[in-house]
Amino acid sequence: MQKLRLVTLISIIMMLSACSIYKMSIRQGNIVEQKHVSQLRKGMTKGQVQYLLGRPIIQDSFSDNTWYYLNTTKNGQSGEEVRTELTVYFVEEKLTKVVGDFEIPAELQQ
Numbered sequence: 001m002q003k004l005r006l007v008t009l010i011s012i013i014m015m016l017s018a019c020s021i022y023k024m025s026i027r028q029g030n031i032v033e034q035k036h037v038s039q040l041r042k043g044m045t046k047g048q049v050q051y052l053l054g055r056p057i058i059q060d061s062f063s064d065n066t067w068y069y070l071n072t073t074k075n076g077q078s079g080e081e082v083r084t085e086l087t088v089y090f091v092e093e094k095l096t097k098v099v100g101d102f103e104i105p106a107e108l109q110q
Contacts, residue, residue: 023076030069
């Protein structure tokens with residue numbers, strides 16, 4: 001009888017401890033921050049943009065003049081998913097326009 005109670009108690013403790021599993025937030029894609037987007041200037045070369053933002057996750061298959069930076073963050077506790085996008089356009093290897101979910105410098109908005 002004593003062993004049965006002990007096994008039952010241990011089983012209940014194990015089940016309750018499984019309820020509090022920590023779930024990590026998952027971040028996928030390019031990690032682009034506002035401080036880097038704010039440093040973008042019209043006329044920057046592709047190398048300079050890549051230095052600030054990193055390699056784009058997607059480059060346009062038909063034109064090397066459009067770069068896409070995508071990021072998805074899923075909160076481990078709430079399950080909420082947040083997606084940010086940034087699209088960078090070049091003409092003749094120079095930065096001309098930036099569009100996305102960040103505060104874009106005025107000279108790059110069109």
